[in-house]
Amino acid sequence: MACSLLRDPSTRARYLSTTSRQSLRRSARAGFTLVELMIVVVIVAILSMMAVVGYRKLTNASHGAEAVHMVNAIRVAQEAFKAESGTYANISSGLASNQSVNHGALYPHVSMSSAREPGNYKVGWGAACGTTACPNAIDWSGFPVHADGSTMFGYTTVAGFAGVAPTATVAINGANVTWPSTIPADWYLITAVGDTDGNGVFTTILGTSFTNDLLIDLDGE
Numbered sequence: 001m002a003c004s005l006l007r008d009p010s011t012r013a014r015y016l017s018t019t020s021r022q023s024l025r026r027s028a029r030a031g032f033t034l035v036e037l038m039i040v041v042v043i044v045a046i047l048s049m050m051a052v053v054g055y056r057k058l059t060n061a062s063h064g065a066e067a068v069h070m071v072n073a074i075r076v077a078q079e080a081f082k083a084e085s086g087t088y089a090n091i092s093s094g095l096a097s098n099q100s101v102n103h104g105a106l107y108p109h110v111s112m113s114s115a116r117e118p119g120n121y122k123v124g125w126g127a128a129c130g131t132t133a134c135p136n137a138i139d140w141s142g143f144p145v146h147a148d149g150s151t152m153f154g155y156t157t158v159a160g161f162a163g164v165a166p167t168a169t170v171a172i173n174g175a176n177v178t179w180p181s182t183i184p185a186d187w188y189l190i191t192a193v194g195d196t197d198g199n200g201v202f203t204t205i206l207g208t209s210f211t212n213d214l215l216i217d218l219d220g221e
Contacts, residue, residue, distance in 0.1 A: 064194075064196070064203070064205075064219065066151060066152060066153060067153040067192035067194060067203075067205050068192075068205065068214060070145075070147060070151065070153065070155060070192060071155075071190050071191075071192050071205055071207040071214060072207070073145050073146075073147075074145050074155065074157055074190045074207070075188075075190065075207055075209075076145070077089075077143055077144045077145035078157065078159070078188045078190075078209070080144050081138075081143065081144060082186070087159070087161075087186060088159035088160075088186055088187070088188040088209070089138050089143055089157065089159055089188070090136050090157075090158055090159040090160070091107075091129070091134055091136060091138060091139060091140060091143060091156075091157050091158070091159075092105045092107070092133065092134060092156035092157055092158055093105045093132065093133050093134065093135050094156065094158070094168070095156050095157075095158050095166075095168035095170065095189050095191055096154065096156040096191050096193045097168070097169070097170040097171070097191050097193060097204045097206070097217075098170070098171050098193075098202065098204055098217065099201070099202050101169065101170075102156065103117050103118075103154070103193065103202075104132075104133060105133045105134075105156050106118060106133075106154025106155065106156060106193055107129050107133065107134070107140045107154060107155050107156065108123045108124060108125050108126075108127060108140070108151065108154070108155075109123050109154045110129055110130055110132075110133040110134075110154075111123070111127035111128060111129060111130065111140075117154075117195070117202075118152060118153055118154045118193060118194045118195050118202070119152075119195050119198045120152070120195070120196055120197055120198035121152070122149075122150035122151060122152050123150055123151060123152075123154075124150045125140075125146065125147035125149075125150065125151055126141060126146075126147075127141065128141045129141065140155075152194050152196055153192040153193060153194035153196075153203075153205075154192070154193050154194065155190070155191065155192050155193075156190070156191050156193075157188060157189065157190045157191075158188065158189050159186065159187065159188040159189075160183075160186065160187055160188075161186050162183055162184055162185050162186055162187075163183055164183060165179050165180075165183050166179050166187065166189055168189055170189075170191065170204065170206050170215075170217075171204075171217060172204070172206065172215045172216070172217045173217060177206065177215065179210070180210055185209075186209075187208065187209045187210065188208070188209045189206070189207075189208050189209075190206070190207040190208070191204055191205065191206050191207075192204070192205040193205075201218060202218065203216065203217065203218045203219060204216070204217040204218070205217075
């Protein structure tokens with residue numbers, strides 16, 4: 001019966017027209033589904049990129065927290081050392097800072113068998129500093145400060161006497177820090193220098209006996 005109906009030209013034309021429209025609708029539905037799939041893929045890619053960036057920022061922030069904790073721990077150790085000996089500990093051969101100033105004095109990195117600048121790796125705390133980076137009677141291994149584990153940042157601390165201003169240079173946001181014009185008491189300076197993402201740009205965190213505030217240059221690098 002169906003075959004006989006299709007022999008009629010008008011019936012066959014209507015049948016073909018209906019079949020074509022159905023085929024086009026199926027194609028349209030398939031094309032729309034493909035567009036939706038592409039949109040989903042793009043959204044997932046964007047969300048993945050945002051997650052990676054957020055994770056990196058969170059990781060860098062955690063390493064920055066290490067440096068802040070250690071600088072404050074060194075402050076406490078300096079006060080404890082002064083209470084016992086009468087002077088602050090002048091440990092480092094120079095105050096490290098910024099992109100290249102005295103990086104060879106950064107502890108614990110100077111205790112490595114082959115000393116390196118800080119980067120996106122950790123170094124164990126507690127080994128002897130060595131007479132080049134720590135030329136005075138006390139070095140970090142005998143100083144009353146201890147890290148919870150290995151550190152990514154490197155540290156320096158220098159000290160001086162009342163009436164003698166610091167000679168170290170530290171730049172914060174492009175301007176050199178100005179030390180007090182009069183020095184009525186003994187003093188110390190502490191820096192943490194790190195490059196937690198390994199891009200060759202160093203963060204500097206400065207703590208001093210002149211103020212309780214910490215100064216930070218290039219935070220998060």
